[in-house]
Amino acid sequence: MSNGKQIGYTRVSSISQNTERQLADIHLDKTFEDKISAKDTNRKGLNECLEYLREDDVLHVHSIDRLARNLHDLQKIVSDLIDRGISVHFHKENLIFNGSESAMSKLMLQMMGAFAEFERNLIHERQKEGIAIAKQNGKQLGRKAALNKEQITEVKYMLNAGFSKSMVATKFGVSRQTIYNVM
Incomplete structure (x- = not known):
């Protein structure tokens, strides 16, 4: 066990969702949270977390897609943390990155990151298709009209x-x- 702190990062896509179950069974010294989509890395909770972390700390994240939704951002965040002497533990995938990982675990990170990015793209495509179908069927989209x-x-x-x-x-x-x- 390292001498550093155990830090958690949780994220959900909207304010109405709950982060409580993500790292519930882990003793953490501090937790950072975002209630926003992960389409980019400019998130208040994530930025504060990355700034707070110090050498020998361990960052606990429920799953890879909670940290980043595209492969480029995921690899950048994880490699920056490892370079700073910070370990990253993804609990759902049971992957730990601390600078001594094998080629297999690096491959797993890339594959899981690619799947997260693929899933995000699928969601976006389905959303666009749903909007197009709704428009085609004459459904009111967006805010209700002020006047009928x-x-x-x-x-x-x-x-x-x-x-x-x-x-x-x-x-x-x-x-x-x-x-x-x-x-």
């Missing part, structure tokens, strides 16, 4: 009748910009 079709017809009628845009906006409880957008 009948209200838009009435707004246009009132504007043509000479009512001011402010008065029309007040009547429908919307901003003047919404009225301008209808015109």
